[in-house]
Amino acid sequence: xxxxxxxxxxxxxxxxxxxxxxxxxxxxxxxxxxxxxxxxxxxxxxxxxxxxxxxxxxxxxxxxxxxxxxxxxxxxxxxxxxxxxxxxxxxxxxxxxxxxxxxxxxxxxxxxxxxxxxxxxxxxxxxxxxxxxxxxxx
Numbered sequence: 315x316x317x318x319x320x321x322x323x324x325x326x327x328x329x330x331x332x333x334x335x336x337x338x339x340x341x342x343x344x345x346x347x348x349x350x351x352x353x354x355x356x357x358x359x360x361x362x363x364x365x366x367x368x369x370x371x372x373x374x375x376x377x378x379x380x381x382x383x384x385x386x387x388x389x390x391x392x393x394x395x396x397x398x399x400x401x402x403x404x405x406x407x408x409x410x411x412x413x414x415x416x417x418x419x420x421x422x423x424x425x426x427x428x429x430x431x432x433x434x435x436x437x438x439x440x441x442x443x444x445x446x447x448x449x450x451x452x
Contacts, residue, residue, distance in 0.1 A: 319429055327431055329406045330438040331398065334445045336362070339403035340395045342444035346437060352391055362395035383417030389428070407437060 319327065332339050337359070344357050344364055352366035370388040377383065389411050396404045409428035414421065 324427075324429070325406070327429065327434055328408055329404060330441070331402060331404045332442060332445055333401060334403055334449060335401060336395065336397040336403050338445055338448050339405060339441075340364075342441050342448055343393055343395055343405055346440045346444055347391060347393070349440070350437070362397075364391075364393040364395070366391050377417065381418040383415060386412075386414040388412050405438070405441060407434060409433060 334342070340359050340362060344354065347364065347366050348354060350368075352368055354364065354366040356363060356365045358364075368389040368391075370386050372384065372386045374382065374384055389409060391410075392408045394406045396406075398404055411426045411428055412423065413426070414423045416422075
């Protein structure tokens with residue numbers, strides 16, 4: 315599904331800079347995603363790339379015309395952390411809702427970008443709080 319936002323608007327929604335080292339920002343982002351229930355599939359400190367998925371919500375469905383089927387829904391996240399100088403870092407998050415349906419006639423999948431500013435703001439606030447805690451205890 316296509317984004318309702320322009321490329322620049324989407325990038326602004328998904329990106330936040332922090333006054334923290336790359337290492338602290340990477341570890342804080344990873345920690346916040348795990349605390350939110352995401353199962354991390356990849357976390358590479360060299361590239362700054364983190365991917366994960368939320369536990370799937372599955373249910374069996376029945377329709378008189380298509381018979382028994384299955385519906386799965388989950389959310390995936392990818393994150394890129396970038397070093398900006400010695401003491402600054404930038405985090406870009408991308409959340410996508412995934413709905414998969416299967417029945418007698420086949421399978422269908424719909425990926426929908428999540429563009430709710432409040433979701434991104436909440437995650438960025440938690441990353442900022444985690445950075446603060448990690449830097450306070452060093």
